[in-house]
Amino acid sequence: MPTLTINGRSMSVDAANDTPLLWAIREQLQMTGTKFGCGAGLCGACTVHVNGEAVRSCQTMVGDVAGKKITTIEGLSAKGDHPLQKAWIAEQVPQCGYCQSGQIMQAASLLAKNSNPTKEEVVAHMDGNLCRCMTYSRIQKAIMRAATEMRTASAAGNERRPT
Amino acid sequence: MNQHVKNVTPEATDLSRRSFLVGTAATGLVLGYAGVPGIGEALAAAPANFEPSVWYAIAPDGLVTVTCGKADMGQHIASTMAQIVCEELGAKWSDMRVNLASNDPKFNDPVLGAQITGGSWSTMMNFDAMSRAGAAGRMALTEGAAASMGVPAGELTVRDSMIVHAKSKKQMSFADVVKSGKATKTFTADELKAIKLKTPDQYTMIGVSVPQIDIPSKTNGTAKYGMDVMIPGMAYGAVVTPPVRYGATVKSVDYSDAKKVPGFIKAVTLDDKTQTTTGWVVAVANTYANAKKAAAALKVSYDGGPNAKLSSQSLLDEAKRLQKLDDSGQFFVKDGDPAAALGTAAKVLEAEYTTSINIHAPMEPMNATAEFKGDILHIYSGNQFATRSGAIAAGAAGIDPKFVVMHQMWLGGGFGRRLDADMMVPAVQAAKAVGKPVKVIYTRENDMTMDFSRPLTYQKVKAGVDGDGKLVALSHDVVSAWPTQRWGIPDFLSPSVDKKGPLDAFTVNGSDFFYTVPNHNVRAIKNEMAHNATPSGQLRSVAPGWTFWAVESMIDEIAAATGKDPAQFRISLLDGAGKNDGGAQRLRNTLLAAMGLAGYGTKKLPKGEGMGVACVSSQERATASWTACVAHVAVAPSGEVTVKKLTVATDVGTQVHPDNIRAQVEGAALWGLSLAMYEKATLKDGGIEQTNFDGYRPLRMSQMPEVAVAVIANGEKATGVGEPAVTVVAPAIGNAIFNASGARVRALPITAEAVKGAMKA
Known part of the structure; x- marks a missing residue:
């Protein structure tokens, strides 16, 4: 029975090693924020982080992530208040909302490395995530808003830091 | 004309179907489901709740939960219903909650008499009922508070879930009144109809972009699909x-x-x-x-x-065969005598327009x-x-x-x-x-190959112009599978003008446009082969997705053939004569707004670039949101088309939620672009060939052009916004391609190959 480290907790799942991580998360652990969209790595709805990298959980097998640090939308922030989640609300991004967990997780992996992305970098990073409601312009705006907030927070943190 | 949706007025709202009895215990309203295990508990509110109508309940803590009988697929209709109730009820927005209805018939649409969500109908058809439900609750709460305070109800004001008596400085919250049990006023259907609703100048909620109730749950993984x-x-x-x-x-x-x-x-x-x-x-x-x-x-x-040997080509060949037969199909529109007028016209134009099979492919399989x-x-x-x-x-x-x-x-x-x-x-x-x-x-493969798709369509349009360049005749044949006939519900079919039996108006809607054309007919022809091989469904906007492709392309072709500016030509046809009075003028104004916002005709564009216009109404004439688009494109010598900007104007009468309207119109316009340029499904050996997002390719972020939206709210009744912008984009792009390159394209989706092939050598 593989043991997974998800959102900081260690959990064993009753699933064969060749089970896609997506289904282990959704069915075994009953965390349904991560969505099934295409099963082929073409839409991004199932995006989670493995050791901080955005991956498609429908293409990632349980046996390959044992011992690695997995983060889902449920674990992105303690109270749904990651700068991206706040920005998603401020910009009123979601329509049907089904793809948005994946969009947020994909965006979070960008901002973790680059808190000042250009529009082109955002598009290049996000182009694998489909939104059938076509909320793309709001997704872009929300990423830029969150990036600004993260930079501001980080600058404020720097100021307070003793020299 | 479509028969199932007539002019929607408050009078058409069938209040007799509704139980609006204020103070009636919820358990008494469970209708035929009373005693059914599960449903009773699911529907019955705690006795202490105040349930002014089937549409909402107020709990002793003051939270107002609106039950939405409409499917919420991202148009935030549940939040919209709550907003309409909230306006008249006088509740605080942060006290509002939403709940999704079961199939209990008491939650049927007040106009349609069933639980169905489509057609961009929901806001328009429920605005009055939700307003009256909210007002009835406010009146009952006010009377209850008056009794408790010992003051005349007429001296009380209601705002932000508080009922205030200014003179005595007494006040009660909604929660206080519900807990007091004194909100007991009941309303008959006639009394409900007689309630004087707020006038737009009194609105404090309608027209405000309040935070959508469902959005936080869609950012943290808790929304349940x-x-x-x-x-x-x-x-x-x-x-x-x-x-x-x-x-x-x-x-x-x-x-x-x-x-x-x-x-x-x-x-x-x-x-x-x-x-x-x-x-x-x-x-x-x-x-x-x-x-x-x-x-x-x-x-x-x-x-x-x-159907195992059929292909897209077989369906198209069959459509062409059927269209050539004089006795095919039934008439949806028959004004004047188009055959005679075409016979005497100075110039006759003739063109065929096609659209491919398209797949819904919502993100949730x-x-x-x-x-x-x-x-x-x-x-x-x-x-x-x-x-x-x-x-x-x-x-x-x-x-x-x-x-x-x-x-x-x-x-x-x-x-x-x-x-x-x-x-x-x-x-x-x-x-x-x-x-x-x-x-x-379903796997995505099941979902795509077993979709109830937008049908492959074939349209033949003939137009006649007189010696003065005036459009005198238009004959329009529409051949397709019949998506709504498939439901087997007679109420959703419409009688044919030539009395040849009911037709599926969801295949020809939109062709009964607001242009004045003295001789005009539209024939709806069912492609039985396509109907059987590719059972079709209703894809966002349904028939106007193909009928306006043909009509708005042909109008452009006529303008070009008679040497007129295509926008000015449309304006001349939107003269508001006869049955088009009112609608035509609104559409004209909307077109002008789009032209203004896009700078149409005000600047010289570089070589290889062009602008095209199109203007449309909604699914039915009676449910129109007037919508126009100016597309700005660049066409390369290779035929490659870049859509640089889409400018969309839409007249929605009354805006309930301005930000949501912009979100819907932008999403719809991008759907229109996706269908115009990127989405195509094909049938081979009886099966859909595209199985996932590698073969069937909706628009991605990198393909998104600039989109500008202008919303016109002129105080007319609120109309729907989810669909019209889908239908206006493809013809606007096609017309822009012609303007940029002289290439006329008549098949959707538009390909570089087709554009290059249509360029003059």
């Missing part, structure tokens, strides 16, 4: 669908390998008397991953049936969970047509529809796809066969 339903002890089903879209039968199933899959429970060959599916098998296992493995291990042999509890079948699924879908589920189970309870979920995209109930058939039959609740999940 059909896909997320978990029932203790449930099993999972994966479907095996045949290579032929419709008409195949299962000859035999070899279970031997499937039985070796761990967790495998059973495979069930569907016996679908509703004829929604043909030749399907569902593999049931303890997990979905195992169900999929078992499905893959089943060896199913089929008889392909009568189709799914349904079925559970038998006692005599009751519970279905958990996000669905747009609970009234019909409940009947399909009942048909699959072999029980009376009154024993089916539909539990509505948030929809991970609808776009018309979830008007259908095919996903319920395998869930129901699997649950019945294994004696456990079963959740059936």
Whole structure:
């Protein structure tokens, strides 16, 4: 029975090693924020982080992530208040909302490395995530808003830091 | 004309269907479902709640929960209904909550008399009923507060969930009044009708972009879709669908390998008397991953049936054959004598327009969970047509529809796809066969190849112009599968003008435009072959997605042939004569607004660039939102088209939620672009060839042009915004391509090859 480290907790799942991580998360652990969209790595709805990298959980097998640090939308922030989640609300991004967990997780992996992305970098990073409601312009705006907030927070943190 | 949607006025609202009795205990309102296990608990509010109408309840803590009878697929209709109630009720927005309705008929649409979500109808058809429900609650709460305070009700004011007596400085919250039990006023249907609603100048909520109630749950993974339903002890089903879209039968199933899959429970060959599916098998296992493995291990042999050799080309050839026959089809519009007028016209133009098969492909693949509890079948699924879908589920189970309870979920995209109930058939039959609740999940491949698609369409348009360049005749034939006739509900069909029996207006809507053309006919021709081989559905905006492609392209062709500016030519046709009075002027004004915002005709564009216009109404003339688009494109010598900007103006009468309207219009316009340039499905050997997002390619972020939206709110009644902008974009792009390059394209989606081929050498 593989043991997974998800959102900081260690959990064993009753699933064969060749089970896609997506289904282990959704069915075994009953965390349904991560969505099934295409099963082929073409839409991004199932995006989670493995050791901080955005991956498609429908293409990632349980046996390959044992011992690695997995983060889902449920674990992105303690109270749904990651700068991206706040920005998603401020910009009123979601329509049907089904793809948005994946969009947020994909965006979070960008901002973790680059808190000042250009529009082109955002598009290049996000182009694998489909939104059938076509909320793309709001997704872009929300990423830029969150990036600004993260930079501001980080600058404020720097100021307070003793020299 | 479409008959099922007449002019929607408050008078058309059938209040007699509704129970608006203030103070009536919820349990008394459960109608035919009273005593049914499960549903009673689900619907009955605690006795202490104040339930002014079926549409909402106020709890002793003051929270107001609005029950939305409409499917919420991202248009935030639940939040919109709450906003309309909130305006008249006088509640504080942060006190509002939403709940999704079951299929209890008491939640039927007040105008349509059924639970169906589509047509951009919801706001328009529910605005009055929700307003009156809110006002009735306010009046009852006010009277209750007056009794408690010992002051005249007329001296009280209501705002932000507080009822205030200014003179004595006494006040009570909604929570206080509900707890007092003094809100007991009842309203008859006539009294409800007589309530004087606020006038727009008194609005404090309508027209405000309040935070959508559902959005936070869609940023943290907590919103529950059909896909997320978990029932203790449930099993999972994966479907095996045949290579032929419709008409195949299962000859035999070899279970031997499937039985070796761990967790495998059973495979069930569907016996679908509703004829929604043909030749399907569902593999049931303890997990979905195992169900999929078992499905893959089943060896199913089929008889392909009568459609197994058909292709897109066969459907198109058949459409052309039917169009040539004089006695094909029925007339939807027959004004004047187009044949005679074409005979005497100075110039006749003739063109064929086509659109491909298109797939809904909402991000949440189709799914349904079925559970038998006692005599009751519970279905958990996000669905747009609970009234019909409940009947399909009942048909699959072999029980009376009154024993089916539909539990509505948030929809991970609808776009018309979830008007259908095919996903319920395998869930129901699997649950019945294994004696456990079963959740059936389609793979994306199942979802795409078994879509109730937008049909392949073929249109032939002939136009006659007199010696002065005036359009005197238009003859328009529309050949397609008939998506709504497939439902088998006579109320959704419309009588033909030539009295040749009912026709499916959802194949020709839009062609009854607001231009003044003295001799005009529209013939609706059913392509039986396409109808059988590719059972079609309603895809976001339905017929106007193809009829305006033909009409708005042809209008441009006429303008070009007569040397007129295409926008000015449209304005001249929108003269508001006769039946077009009112609508034509609104459409003209909207077109002018789009032209103004886009700078149409005000600047010289670089070589290879051009602008094109189109203007449309909505699904029905009676439900129009007036919408116009200016597309700005660049066309390369290779035929490659870059859409640089889409400018869309829309007249919605009254804006309930301005920000949501902009979101819907932008999403709709990008849908229009996606259908115009990127999305194409094809039929080969009876099956849809595209199986996932590599073969069928909706618009991605990198393909998004600049989109500018202008919303016109002129105080007329609120109309719908989810659809018209879908239909206006393709013809605007086609016309812009012509303006940029002289290439006229007549087939959707538009390809570089077609553009290059149409360029003058």
